[in-house]
Amino acid sequence: MKTIVEQLDPIFKPESIAVIGASKNPAKWGFRMINRPIRCGYRGPIYPVNPREDKFNNLPFYRSVLDIPGSVDLAVITVPAAQVPGVIRECVSKGVKGAVLITAGFAEVGHDGKVLEDEVVAIAREGGLRFVGPNGMGIWSAAGMLNLSFDQVPLSGPIAFVSQSGTFGGSLAEIAGIKGYGLSKFISIGNQADLTAADYLEYLADDNDTRVIVFYMEGFKDGARFADLAREIVRKKPIIIFKAGRTGPGSRATQSHTASLAGSDEIFDAICRQAGLIRTQEALHSFDMAEALACQPIPRGRRVAILGSGGQGVVTADACAALGLEVPELDGDTVKSLKEVIPPHAPPPRNPVDFAGTLRSSMEEAAVVEKLLSRDYIDGVISNAPINPAAFAAMFGIAGMPKPLLDMTKSAIEGADYFSSLPTKYGKPIITIRFRRFAHDMVIDILRGAGIPVYDTPEECARAMFALARYAEIKRKARS
Amino acid sequence: MKTIVEQLDPIFKPESIAVIGASKNPAKWGFRMINRPIRCGYRGPIYPVNPREDKFNNLPFYRSVLDIPGSVDLAVITVPAAQVPGVIRECVSKGVKGAVLITAGFAEVGHDGKVLEDEVVAIAREGGLRFVGPNGMGIWSAAGMLNLSFDQVPLSGPIAFVSQSGTFGGSLAEIAGIKGYGLSKFISIGNQADLTAADYLEYLADDNDTRVIVFYMEGFKDGARFADLAREIVRKKPIIIFKAGRTGPGSRATQSHTASLAGSDEIFDAICRQAGLIRTQEALHSFDMAEALACQPIPRGRRVAILGSGGQGVVTADACAALGLEVPELDGDTVKSLKEVIPPHAPPPRNPVDFAGTLRSSMEEAAVVEKLLSRDYIDGVISNAPINPAAFAAMFGIAGMPKPLLDMTKSAIEGADYFSSLPTKYGKPIITIRFRRFAHDMVIDILRGAGIPVYDTPEECARAMFALARYAEIKRKARS
Numbered sequence: 001m002k003t004i005v006e007q008l009d010p011i012f013k014p015e016s017i018a019v020i021g022a023s024k025n026p027a028k029w030g031f032r033m034i035n036r037p038i039r040c041g042y043r044g045p046i047y048p049v050n051p052r053e054d055k056f057n058n059l060p061f062y063r064s065v066l067d068i069p070g071s072v073d074l075a076v077i078t079v080p081a082a083q084v085p086g087v088i089r090e091c092v093s094k095g096v097k098g099a100v101l102i103t104a105g106f107a108e109v110g111h112d113g114k115v116l117e118d119e120v121v122a123i124a125r126e127g128g129l130r131f132v133g134p135n136g137m138g139i140w141s142a143a144g145m146l147n148l149s150f151d152q153v154p155l156s157g158p159i160a161f162v163s164q165s166g167t168f169g170g171s172l173a174e175i176a177g178i179k180g181y182g183l184s185k186f187i188s189i190g191n192q193a194d195l196t197a198a199d200y201l202e203y204l205a206d207d208n209d210t211r212v213i214v215f216y217m218e219g220f221k222d223g224a225r226f227a228d229l230a231r232e233i234v235r236k237k238p239i240i241i242f243k244a245g246r247t248g249p250g251s252r253a254t255q256s257h258t259a260s261l262a263g264s265d266e267i268f269d270a271i272c273r274q275a276g277l278i279r280t281q282e283a284l285h286s287f288d289m290a291e292a293l294a295c296q297p298i299p300r301g302r303r304v305a306i307l308g309s310g311g312q313g314v315v316t317a318d319a320c321a322a323l324g325l326e327v328p329e330l331d332g333d334t335v336k337s338l339k340e341v342i343p344p345h346a347p348p349p350r351n352p353v354d355f356a357g358t359l360r361s362s363m364e365e366a367a368v369v370e371k372l373l374s375r376d377y378i379d380g381v382i383s384n385a386p387i388n389p390a391a392f393a394a395m396f397g398i399a400g401m402p403k404p405l406l407d408m409t410k411s412a413i414e415g416a417d418y419f420s421s422l423p424t425k426y427g428k429p430i431i432t433i434r435f436r437r438f439a440h441d442m443v444i445d446i447l448r449g450a451g452i453p454v455y456d457t458p459e460e461c462a463r464a465m466f467a468l469a470r471y472a473e474i475k476r477k478a479r480s
Numbered sequence: 481m482k483t484i485v486e487q488l489d490p491i492f493k494p495e496s497i498a499v500i501g502a503s504k505n506p507a508k509w510g511f512r513m514i515n516r517p518i519r520c521g522y523r524g525p526i527y528p529v530n531p532r533e534d535k536f537n538n539l540p541f542y543r544s545v546l547d548i549p550g551s552v553d554l555a556v557i558t559v560p561a562a563q564v565p566g567v568i569r570e571c572v573s574k575g576v577k578g579a580v581l582i583t584a585g586f587a588e589v590g591h592d593g594k595v596l597e598d599e600v601v602a603i604a605r606e607g608g609l610r611f612v613g614p615n616g617m618g619i620w621s622a623a624g625m626l627n628l629s630f631d632q633v634p635l636s637g638p639i640a641f642v643s644q645s646g647t648f649g650g651s652l653a654e655i656a657g658i659k660g661y662g663l664s665k666f667i668s669i670g671n672q673a674d675l676t677a678a679d680y681l682e683y684l685a686d687d688n689d690t691r692v693i694v695f696y697m698e699g700f701k702d703g704a705r706f707a708d709l710a711r712e713i714v715r716k717k718p719i720i721i722f723k724a725g726r727t728g729p730g731s732r733a734t735q736s737h738t739a740s741l742a743g744s745d746e747i748f749d750a751i752c753r754q755a756g757l758i759r760t761q762e763a764l765h766s767f768d769m770a771e772a773l774a775c776q777p778i779p780r781g782r783r784v785a786i787l788g789s790g791g792q793g794v795v796t797a798d799a800c801a802a803l804g805l806e807v808p809e810l811d812g813d814t815v816k817s818l819k820e821v822i823p824p825h826a827p828p829p830r831n832p833v834d835f836a837g838t839l840r841s842s843m844e845e846a847a848v849v850e851k852l853l854s855r856d857y858i859d860g861v862i863s864n865a866p867i868n869p870a871a872f873a874a875m876f877g878i879a880g881m882p883k884p885l886l887d888m889t890k891s892a893i894e895g896a897d898y899f900s901s902l903p904t905k906y907g908k909p910i911i912t913i914r915f916r917r918f919a920h921d922m923v924i925d926i927l928r929g930a931g932i933p934v935y936d937t938p939e940e941c942a943r944a945m946f947a948l949a950r951y952a953e954i955k956r957k958a959r960s
Binding site for chain 1: 590643644645646647648649650651655696698724725726728729730732733734762763764789790791792793794795797799800801802807827830831832834888915936938939
């Protein structure tokens with residue numbers, strides 16, 4: 001019996017792929033499934049299969065997968081549903097190790113489709129071929145340099161995203177990329193006829209490229225196994241889940257979408273708590289949270305210090321408190337220590353520390369963050385990112401770089417370096433927010449390069465810190 | 481006694497401005513306050529005032545506002561706090577009509593600052609000079625082509641944004657711009673020493689460039705007057721408010737930020753309900769909601785039809801239901817009527833209508849939207865925006881434009897036009913979501929140009945529809 005890694009590696013790191021149903025018509029899936037891997041860096045041989053076509057650019061078409069001269073790890077299948085059983089039989093004969101079934105028209109369309117789906121599963125099981133789908137939108141694997149899902153290669157990173165919705169999931173993945181979050185894998189799981197959410201979870205648990213696993217789910221085929229696996233896996237990796245179909249109208253809609261019974265939302269919530277899953281209320285929140293979980297230390301508790309200008313600090317404090325995080329008052333010692341950094345005319349520091357117009361450099365700002373992080377009663381810090389005036393100068397078309405701006409820019413870079421050193425030094429997380437106007441990409445790049453997440457809103461920061469605190473509690477519970 | 485329009489027009493549509501405390505040092509506010517209007521299109525004369533400087537590019541500096549040869553509508557003041565009373569006295573002598581006080585160090589720093597602030601108010605009141613601030617970050621006025629707040633000119637549009645936090649407010653305004661929302665005015669109100677939130681509300685009520693008024697507030701100086709005014713103004717314009725300081729830690733922070741007493745959150749909530757204010761839970765939500773309120777018809781009720789692909793429809797239905805919107809089942813007549821458009825093999829339509837892989841063109845999609853919108857029991861539609869494959873072709877570097885993509889692109893443009901005609905025809909709102917990957921800017925531009933809002937997530941769509949339905953209720957209540 002092969003391990004899950006042995007079974008799924010040929011799908012996510014294939015040495016060769018066949019696209020069965022490949023097409024030269026750009027409006028068809030058979031076109032995308034061959035054009036995307038070609039254009040997005042896949043390194044192994046790609047074999048287009050279609051008896052009615054001759055050449056795709058320089059690649060010759062094969063009449064059947066059986067005609068391909070070399071071995072095939074992965075078959076990507078876009079032929080009409082009725083032809084899929086025959087194609088899978090041929091794949092088994094050829095010794096293909098795995099498949100991605102794009103084709104729709106199976107269990108999601110009703111009884112006849114379900115019968116056809118069961119037939120495909122039976123053929124594949126007997127032939128030892130595992131498959132993704134059907135009725136999915138493909139996969140992306142950074143390790144395999146294999147893109148079947150996106151029109152542009154996404155950012156690579158430590159977040160695996162498993163989605164029961166292909167189109168919507170792909171859209172979420174793309175927005176995540178625009179926000180700067182990188183993916184290790186994207187899996188559009190479709191009808192889960194063979195491989196299920198639990199199988200992907202088991203596989204990703206051992207995937208070294210994946211530090212956080214994000215699920216978009218409507219309903220489970222094997223919920224009990226998923227929960228059992230999750231309970232173990234959260235000891236080493238956080239699992240975030242967004243569940244659609246949580247209301248009456250939403251639940252009704254999952255039935256026609258993925259033939260899923262959404263089930264009671266209260267029961268699902270209880271399962272999440274027991275299994276140690278972090279559940280999110282909006283689909284995109286999953287990625288904001290995953291970004292922090294992928295790169296920041298886990299805090300000891302829920303006590304947050306906030307450093308920020310005016311309204312940003314107020315709103316961050318509100319957002320933290322609303323999520324059940326604590327924003328403790330500073331003690332006399334901390335106040336005294338902060339006063340060494342803050343100019344004499346500044347108001348006495350409180351939490352949130354409002355530095356508006358008082359800190360003279362990003363180095364001072366980083367020093368304040370360190371002083372907060374060093375306190376026993378502070379478990380993590382949310383701060384604004386160092387301000388870099390270079391962008392400001394560029395926007396105003398200031399010729400050359402006047403001395404005061406040059407000094408501020410130097411300070412911003414030093415500040416970003418200083419910031420970046422602190423989470424490791426204290427074993428506590430730092431979450432940052434950028435003021436876009438002044439936050440030049442160079443500073444943001446330094447922070448992100450060092451694993452400090454950078455967000456656009458106070459609420460995103462608070463949710464990220466909440467996720468870290470929640471995961472700390474999940475890990476503690478799992479150990480006990 | 482001058483009307484509020486006569487008092488504030490010289491501030492927001494000044495024919496000439498003096499910048500008192502102007503500076504050639506790019507790190508100083510005195511630099512920004514002169515450089516921003518120069519670079520961002522202000523058309524009238526700009527007079528820099530600073531006895532220690534000579535020239536700013538080609539503009540000569542004046543020693544005092546009294547030395548300026550022409551008349552001055554607006555004084556922008558960045559001198560240190562202690563000098564402000566003298567400067568205001570000179571402005572009054574000069575006949576300056578309004579001022580924007582950037583300078584900090586007044587009531588927000590404690591008792592002495594409060595005394596100084598009161599002195600400034602007394603001088604201004606006696607001289608008939610109204611002012612914004614102090615301790616603010618300036619204003620932006622599209623009508624006045626006057627930018628004192630941003631490093632880049634924001635998008636112009638129908639949303640006025642009044643913010644008690646300058647830096648954070650400016651950051652929000654900038655993100656709103658990135659999301660495609662345009663502003664008529666931005667006002668960083670600072671300490672509200674003279675002009676208060678209620679004054680701006682009164683002014684904006686009569687501002688033809690403003691269709692929706694958005695507030696970020698921490699605490700009110702004249703809450704009762706604000707609520708009285710709001711109760712009247714919501715008859716003609718929606719007012720959206722985000723209130724910071726709603727939790728213990730947040731409320732504590734407002735005191736040091738803007739010397740505001742945040743007050744009880746429950747009481748504030750009750751005031752919002754009574755006055756007809758739409759309150760938002762996250763600062764950025766205000767702008768998503770404002771965008772729809774600025775351009776879409778007000779629905780008769782809360783009954784929403786959803787057209788969308790798979791998971792997007794499910795999540796939209798969930799988000800609507802969670803906000804108290806209804807997602808009614810379709811009746812037999814509607815189902816029959818939709819079947820005329822949907823291909824025969826598609827599953828029977830429900831609400832949400834899942835068209836995944838079944839609609840052959842954006843024209844068909846728009847036809848489905850029309851059929852839904854025409855029903856008595858549907859008050860508005862949330863739909864995905866027409867898909868334009870042009871971007872897809874461009875990304876894949878497809879040479880020329882193959883016939884199938886050309887047809888789809890033509891259909892997308894026709895579909896966008898068709899969509900755009902529907903809200904007026906039926907007097908009901910349409911809210912759209914884009915799948916970034918396929919949604920080319922051309923289609924989005926057509927929709928937005930016609931006042932159809934386009935969002936990135938199902939939750940944003942649901943909140944926008946909720947705001948429309950809520951405002952309809954507010955208007956009904958105000959009339960009765």
